[in-house]
Amino acid sequence: MPRYIFFRILSIIPVLLGLTLIVFIIMSLIPGDPATAILGSYATPENVARLNQQLGLDKPLFQRYFIWLSNLIQGDFGRSMSLNRPVIDEILERFSATLILSGTAFVLCSFIGILAGVISATRQYGLADKLITLTVLIGISIPSFFLGMMMILYFAVRLRWFPASGMYALYGGGDFIDLLNHLIMPAVALAIVAAGVIARLSRAAMLEVLRLDFIRTARAKGVPEKRVIIRHALRYSMVSILPILGLQAGFVLSGAVYIEIVFQWPGVGRMMVDAILARDIMLVQGGVLFVAACYVIFNIIVDVVQLWLDPRIRS
Amino acid sequence: MRVLYKKIIRNRLAGFGAALVSIICFLSLITPFLGLPDPNVIDTSKRFMMPLVDGYIFGADHLGRDILSRLLWGTRLSIFVGLVAALIAASIGSVIGILAGLYGGKADTLLMRSIDVLMAFPYILLALAIVAVLGPGLMNALIAVAIVNIPFFARNVRGVTLSLVQSDFIAAARLSGRNTFSILLFELLPNLVSVIIVAFSTTIGWMILETAGLSFLGLGSQPPQSDLGSMLGEARAALITHPHTSFIPGLMIFAIVMGINLLGDGIRDALDPRLAKGMLRRSQPITYIDRQKNISLPNTINLISVNDLQTEFQIDNKKIKAIRNVSFSIEKGQCLAIVGESGSGKSVTALSLTGLVASPPAVISGGVVNFQNIDILSLNYEEIRKIRGKKISYIFQDPNSSLHPLHSIGDQLIEVMLVHESKFKRHILEERAIQLLKDVMIANPERVMNSYPHELSGGMRQRIGIAIALANDPELIIADEPTTALDVTVQAQILDILNRLRIQRGLSLLFISHDMNVIASISDKIAIMYAGQIIETGPTQEVLDQPFHPYTKALLACSPQIGSSLGLPKPIKGMPPLMEELSEGCSFAPRCSYFTKDCNKEPIVLSTIENRSFRCIKKGSLDA
Numbered sequence: 001m002p003r004y005i006f007f008r009i010l011s012i013i014p015v016l017l018g019l020t021l022i023v024f025i026i027m028s029l030i031p032g033d034p035a036t037a038i039l040g041s042y043a044t045p046e047n048v049a050r051l052n053q054q055l056g057l058d059k060p061l062f063q064r065y066f067i068w069l070s071n072l073i074q075g076d077f078g079r080s081m082s083l084n085r086p087v088i089d090e091i092l093e094r095f096s097a098t099l100i101l102s103g104t105a106f107v108l109c110s111f112i113g114i115l116a117g118v119i120s121a122t123r124q125y126g127l128a129d130k131l132i133t134l135t136v137l138i139g140i141s142i143p144s145f146f147l148g149m150m151m152i153l154y155f156a157v158r159l160r161w162f163p164a165s166g167m168y169a170l171y172g173g174g175d176f177i178d179l180l181n182h183l184i185m186p187a188v189a190l191a192i193v194a195a196g197v198i199a200r201l202s203r204a205a206m207l208e209v210l211r212l213d214f215i216r217t218a219r220a221k222g223v224p225e226k227r228v229i230i231r232h233a234l235r236y237s238m239v240s241i242l243p244i245l246g247l248q249a250g251f252v253l254s255g256a257v258y259i260e261i262v263f264q265w266p267g268v269g270r271m272m273v274d275a276i277l278a279r280d281i282m283l284v285q286g287g288v289l290f291v292a293a294c295y296v297i298f299n300i301i302v303d304v305v306q307l308w309l310d311p312r313i314r315s
Numbered sequence: 316m317r318v319l320y321k322k323i324i325r326n327r328l329a330g331f332g333a334a335l336v337s338i339i340c341f342l343s344l345i346t347p348f349l350g351l352p353d354p355n356v357i358d359t360s361k362r363f364m365m366p367l368v369d370g371y372i373f374g375a376d377h378l379g380r381d382i383l384s385r386l387l388w389g390t391r392l393s394i395f396v397g398l399v400a401a402l403i404a405a406s407i408g409s410v411i412g413i414l415a416g417l418y419g420g421k422a423d424t425l426l427m428r429s430i431d432v433l434m435a436f437p438y439i440l441l442a443l444a445i446v447a448v449l450g451p452g453l454m455n456a457l458i459a460v461a462i463v464n465i466p467f468f469a470r471n472v473r474g475v476t477l478s479l480v481q482s483d484f485i486a487a488a489r490l491s492g493r494n495t496f497s498i499l500l501f502e503l504l505p506n507l508v509s510v511i512i513v514a515f516s517t518t519i520g521w522m523i524l525e526t527a528g529l530s531f532l533g534l535g536s537q538p539p540q541s542d543l544g545s546m547l548g549e550a551r552a553a554l555i556t557h558p559h560t561s562f563i564p565g566l567m568i569f570a571i572v573m574g575i576n577l578l579g580d581g582i583r584d585a586l587d588p589r590l591a592k593g594m595l596r597r598s599q600p601i602t603y604i605d606r607q608k609n610i611s612l613p614n615t616i617n618l619i620s621v622n623d624l625q626t627e628f629q630i631d632n633k634k635i636k637a638i639r640n641v642s643f644s645i646e647k648g649q650c651l652a653i654v655g656e657s658g659s660g661k662s663v664t665a666l667s668l669t670g671l672v673a674s675p676p677a678v679i680s681g682g683v684v685n686f687q688n689i690d691i692l693s694l695n696y697e698e699i700r701k702i703r704g705k706k707i708s709y710i711f712q713d714p715n716s717s718l719h720p721l722h723s724i725g726d727q728l729i730e731v732m733l734v735h736e737s738k739f740k741r742h743i744l745e746e747r748a749i750q751l752l753k754d755v756m757i758a759n760p761e762r763v764m765n766s767y768p769h770e771l772s773g774g775m776r777q778r779i780g781i782a783i784a785l786a787n788d789p790e791l792i793i794a795d796e797p798t799t800a801l802d803v804t805v806q807a808q809i810l811d812i813l814n815r816l817r818i819q820r821g822l823s824l825l826f827i828s829h830d831m832n833v834i835a836s837i838s839d840k841i842a843i844m845y846a847g848q849i850i851e852t853g854p855t856q857e858v859l860d861q862p863f864h865p866y867t868k869a870l871l872a873c874s875p876q877i878g879s880s881l882g883l884p885k886p887i888k889g890m891p892p893l894m895e896e897l898s899e900g901c902s903f904a905p906r907c908s909y910f911t912k913d914c915n916k917e918p919i920v921l922s923t924i925e926n927r928s929f930r931c932i933k934k935g936s937l938d939a
Contacts, residue, residue, distance in 0.1 A: 015435065018432055018435070019435060019436075022432060022435075022436075023444070026444055026445070026448055027448065029448055030448050121597060122597065124596065124597040137328075137573065137576065137577065138573065140576060141520070141569055141572040141573035141576050142569050142572075142573075143524055143527065143528065143531075143547075143565065143568050143569065143572070145528065145531050145547070146547060146561075146565035146566075146568060146569060149547075149551065149554055149561055149565065150562075150565070152554065152555075153554065153555070153558055157555050164555075206597075207596075207597055210597050210598060211597075211598060211673070212716065213711065213713065213716035213717045214716065214717055214718060214719045214720070215598075216666075216671060216673075216711070216717070217709075217711060217717045217718065217719070217783075218719070219600060219671060219703065220669070220671055220703055220704060220708070220709040220711075221703065221704035221708075221730065221731040221734065221783065222700050222701065222702070222703035222704030222705055222731070222734055222735055223700075223704075223730065223731075223734050224700060224734060225600040225696070225700075227734070228600070231722075232719060232722075235719075235721055235722075236719070236720070236721055239721070250436075250437030250438070250440075251437060251438075251439070253437055253440070254437035254438070254439035254440040254443070255439055257439060257443065257532065258528060258531065258532070261531075261532060262551070272443055272447075273443075273532050273533070273534065275447075276443065276446060276447045276451065276534060277451065277533060277534070279450070281447065284443075284444070284447040288436075288440060288443070288444045288447075291437065291440050292435070292436050292437070292440060295435075295436070295437050295440075296435060309721070310721060311720075311721060311723075311767040311769070312720060312721075312767070312769050
C-alpha cells in the first residue's frame with residue numbers, strides 16, 4: 001500500500017505537465033499579437049518585432065513552451081499587466097482565501113449531502129425522503145449567485161446575523177471568530193448545489209446497496225438496523241460516493257468564482273474575472289493553473305482514500 | 316413514445332416540470348407579439364419603479380427600463396443560448412462517442428484520452444479559460460459552455476455504443492454484409508436515442524445556468540443585449556436598496572432550471588427499467604407481517620414448529636403467493652431437509668422464519684412460527700433481532716456475495732458475537748473467532764482473521780459463513796443451499812464440516828437443497844416442496860425408498876446417482892407452474908403421469924399414513 005501511494009503521488013507529475021501543456025496551448029490560441037496589444041495599434045513594425053524578440057515570441061512554439069515551463073518551475077508565472085506586479089505574488093495573496101472558502105464549502109456539502117442521502121434512502125417514500133428530495137431539487141436548480149444574493153438580503157440586511165461581504169471586518173476584526181462570521185454565508189451558498197448533487201447520488205447508491213446479499217447476511221446475524229445502515233450499507237456505498245465527492249470538489253473550487261463576486265471575497269476566482277475583463281492573460285493563466293493543480297492534487301487524495309476504503313483494489 | 320409520455324404525465328413532479336417548461340417556452344415564443352415596451356428604452360425618470368405601479372407590472376430597473384419586457388426578452392435569449400449550446404455539445408459529443416465506440420482501438424484511445432484531459436479541469440474553470448481566450452461576449456460564452464459539456468455526451472454515448480457494437484444484433488448485421496454507415500444509421504442510432512435524450516435533458520438545465528452565470532459575471536452578453544444572467548448581474552449593485560430588480564430575473568432562472576430538472580428526472584425515471592420493476596425499493600429490516608388477529612399457539616415439544624405459514628409478494632397491486640400453508644417441525648438435534656426445484660418456495664420458507672424476506676414486496680400473510688413456545692412472527696423488531704444470529708442463524712447460498720466485501724473476516728466474525736453480547740473485550744472475542752476458524756478447519760486462522768473475502772477461495776468463504784452461523788452457539792441453523800455455489804469436491808468437505816459440528820454440538824438443522832444425494836447423506840426428515848406447498852414429508856430414508864407423491868418419485872428419477880447402473884436420469888416433462896396462475900386442484904397435475912380428472916376438482920388436502928404425509932389423491936399407491 002505505501003508503494004502504491006508513492007507511485008500515485010509520483011503520477012501527479014505527468015498530469016501536471018499535461019495540465020501546463022493544455023493551458024499553454026489554450027493561451028497561445030489567443031488571436032492577435034501580444035506585442036501589438038502591449039504597444040498599441042500605432043506601434044511601428046520594428047518596435048513590435050523588437051518586443052517580440054524580448055518576450056521570446058519569435059521562437060518556435062514548443063521551444064517557447066519549455067522556456068515558459070522552466071519559468072513556472074522557478075516560480076515565475078509572468079507579470080500581470082493590469083496590476084503591474086508578478087502574477088505569483090498576487091495569486092499567493094489570494095489563494096488562501098479561495099481555499100478557506102471552498103474547503104469549508106466542501107466539508108459542508110459532503111457532510112450534509114451524505115447525511116441527507118442516507119436519511120432519504122432509509123426512509124424511502126416517507127415524509128423525510130419527500131422533504132429531502134424536494135429540498136435537493138430546489139438546491140440543484142437554484143443558481144448559487146442568486147442564492148447568495150438572497151441570503152445577503154435576508155440574513156445580512158434583514159436579520160443582521162452575518163456581514164454581507166468581505167473576508168474580515170475592516171476595523172477591529174481579523175481573528176478567527178471574525179473570519180467564521182464572514183465565512184458562514186458564502187460557504188453555505190457555495191455548498192448547497194454540491195450538497196444536492198451528493199445527496200441525490202448517495203441516496204441512489206444506498207438504495208442499490210441495501211438490496212445486496214451481504215445486507216441480508218448482516219440482518220441475519222442480528223446486527224441492529226442502525227449499524228446495518230452505517231457500517232454495512234454506507235461503508236459500501238462510500239466506494240461509489242467518493243468519486244462523486246472528487247468531482248464536486250472541482251465544482252466547489254471553480255464555482256467559488258460566483259460566490260467570491262457576490263460576497264466580495266478576496267479570492268482567486270474574483271481575480272480571474274477581473275483579469276478576463278482587463279484582458280490580463282498572464283493573470284488568468286496563473287489562476288487557471290493554480291486552481292486546476294489544486295483539483296488534481298485533491299483527486300489524488302481521493303484515490304488514496306479510496307484505496308484505504310476498498311481492500312479489493314489494494315491487491 | 317406514447318408510453319413514455321404517459322409515464323411522465325403520471326409522475327406528478329415531472330408533470331409539474333413539463334407544465335412549467337411549456338409555459339415559459341410558450342411565453343418566450345410569443346414575446347415579440349405581446350406588444351411590450353422596448354426592453355432597451357432608457358427612461359431615467361422611471362428609475363427603480365416598484366412593481367404594479369404606473370402599468371409597470373414588474374417595475375423598472377436602474378435605467379428605468381421595463382422589467383417585464385426585459386425579463387421575457389432575456390428569458391427568450393437565455394433559453395435560446397442554452398438550447399443551442401446543448402445541441403452543439405450533444406452533436407459533437409455524440410459524434411465523438413460514436414466514432415470512439417465504433418472504431419475502437421487507437422481512435423478510441425486518442426479521443427478518450429483527450430476527453431480525460433478536458434475533464435481534468437473543473438468545468439467552470441475551463442469555461443472561464445475559454446472565455447478568457449475568446450474574449451467576453453454571449454457567443455463566446457455559448458461556445459465555452461458547449462465545449463465543457465462535450466465530454467459528458469462523448470463518454471455516455473461511447474459507453475453505450477461500445478456495448479451495442481459487441482452485441483449480437485450488430486454482429487448479425489455485419490455478417491449480413493451491410494456497410495458500416497447503414498449499420499450506424501439503422502441499428503446504432505435508434506438505440507442511442509434514449510441515451511442522448513437522457514443526457515440532453517439532464518444537462519440542458521446546467522447549460523442555461525452556466526451561460527447565465529457567465530453573463531452574471533459580465534463575461535457573457537454585453538449591453539445593451541441582455542439575458543437573465545446579465546440582468547441579475549446589473550441589478551446586483553442595487554440589491555439592498557431595490558431587491559425586486561434582482562429578485563425577478565433570479566427567480567426566472569430558478570424556475571426554468573427547476574422545470575427542466577423535474578422534466579429530465581421524469582424522463583430518466585421513465586426510461587429506467589429498474590424503477591419500473593420496483594427493483595430500487597429499500598427493503599425493511601423485517602418482513603411485513605399481516606396476519607389475522609386470532610393466532611393460537613399450541614404447546615410443542617419440538618424446537619420449532621411451523622404452522623400454515625403463508626408469504627406472498629405484492630407486485631403491481633397483484634398478490635402472488637410464494638408459499639402456501641407450509642407446516643413442518645424440527646426436534647432438538649434433528650435435521651430437516653427441504654427439497655424442491657428453484658422457485659418452489661424453499662428459500663422464502665427459510666427466510667420467512669425470522670422475517671428476512673425482502674419487504675417490499677414480501678408480506679407474511681398467515682401462519683405461526685413457534686420457536687421454543689414463542690411465536691416469532693408476533694415479536695417486534697428488537698426481539699426478532701435478538702433471536703437472529705443468536706438462537707437461529709443462517710448460512711446462505713453464495714459465499715461470494717453474502718460476506719461483506721470490505722470488512723475483514725475477523726471483523727465479520729467478531730461482529731456477530733458483539734451485537735449479541737457487547738460486554739466482552741475485543742481480545743476475548745478475537746480468541747473465540749480464531750477458535751471458530753479452527754473448528755471449521757481453516758489452516759492459518761490468525762492470517763485469515765485479517766484477510767478480506769476476495770482473498771479467499773469459495774470453499775474457504777463458505778466455511779467462514781458456517782463459522783459465523785456457529786459463533787453464538789445457536790439452537791437452530793438454517794442452511795439455504797449452502798453448497799450449491801461450490802465445486803463438487805468442496806461440497807463434500809463443507810457438508811462434512813457442517814454435519815460433524817452439528818452432531819458434536821447437538822444443533823438442529825434446517826437444510827435446503829435441490830440435490831437428493833446431498834440430502835440423503837445429511838437429513839433425518841425430508842420435506843418436498845412444489846409450487847409453494849410441501850407436497851410430501853416423512854423420514855428421509857423411507858421417503859427415498861418409497862415415495863408416496865408422483866412428484867417425489869419423478870424428482871428421484873431425475874437425480875443422477877453415482878455408481879448407479881439404472882441408466883440416464885429421466886427429466887420431468889413440462890415446467891413448474893407460474894405462481895400467479897395456479898389452479899384450484901393439484902399444482903403438479905399438468906405434469907403428472909398418474910393424472911386423473913379428480914386431480915383438478917378441489918384443493919388437495921394433506922393425507923397422513925403413520926409418520927408420513929403427502930398431498931395426492933392416489934394415497935401413495937404409485938406402483939405401475
